[in-house]
Amino acid sequence: MPPSKRLQPEAARRSGRRSARPSITALVSAARQARQQAVADYSHFNVGAALESIDGTIVTGCNIENATYGLTLCAERVAMFKALSEGHRQFRRIAIVADTATPTPPCGACRQILWEFAGDIDVVLANLTRQTGRHRLRALLPLPFDGRLLGR
Numbered sequence: 436m437p438p439s440k441r442l443q444p445e446a447a448r449r450s451g452r453r454s455a456r457p458s459i460t461a462l463v464s465a466a467r468q469a470r471q472q473a474v475a476d477y478s479h480f481n482v483g484a485a486l487e488s489i490d491g492t493i494v495t496g497c498n499i500e501n502a503t504y505g506l507t508l509c510a511e512r513v514a515m516f517k518a519l520s521e522g523h524r525q526f527r528r529i530a531i532v533a534d535t536a537t538p539t540p541p542c543g544a545c546r547q548i549l550w551e552f553a554g555d556i557d558v559v560l561a562n563l564t565r566q567t568g569r570h571r572l573r574a575l576l577p578l579p580f581d582g583r584l585l586g587r
Contacts, residue, residue: 455491459530462487463561466532469495469510476500482539483532484510486518486553489525494518511545515552528557538568546576 462485470483475498482498496513511531518526529549533539538560541549549556549572558575560568573579 456527457487457491457493459528459559459566462493462528462530463532463559463566465493465495466510466530466561467563469497469514470532470534471497473497473510474499477502477504481534482510484514485530486511486514487527487529488518488523489527490523492518492523494521494523509542509545511541512548515548519552524552526553526556528559529553530559530561532561532563534563535567536562540568540570540575546572547580550576550579551581 465485466483468483469485470481473481473483475481477500480498484496486494486496488494494514494517496510496515496517498508498510499513500507511529514529531539531541539562540546540560541558549558553572555571555573558570558572559566560570
């Protein structure tokens, strides 16, 4: 089994049935746990993300910084690239957790990557103690650049 966390009963896994949809609480909890693995030695701004695939699999990511900053990867992109590399292609929602009082939405680059590979998913924002916001990706990226503009 890949390192992604499968949230479904053992019997359902063996029978090949689809898993139950994880709760938002479980998704946010997974993002909080992922945040603890962040490598943010420069900014000290730890972020965790948990991406739910269509089959209920939760794939997590954390931000990983580099001294150049430009090569830093945000938690959302780490989770998406990890999910894609594990074969997931359809997604329901993502939870993003940071230690802030106000919502911390995805940066522009992450919004673009999420749109490209997940479409108009639900984006749940949270801090260490509570949910701070919930949006559709289209509301956060109202005029996306995508394959339609390339004639696809």
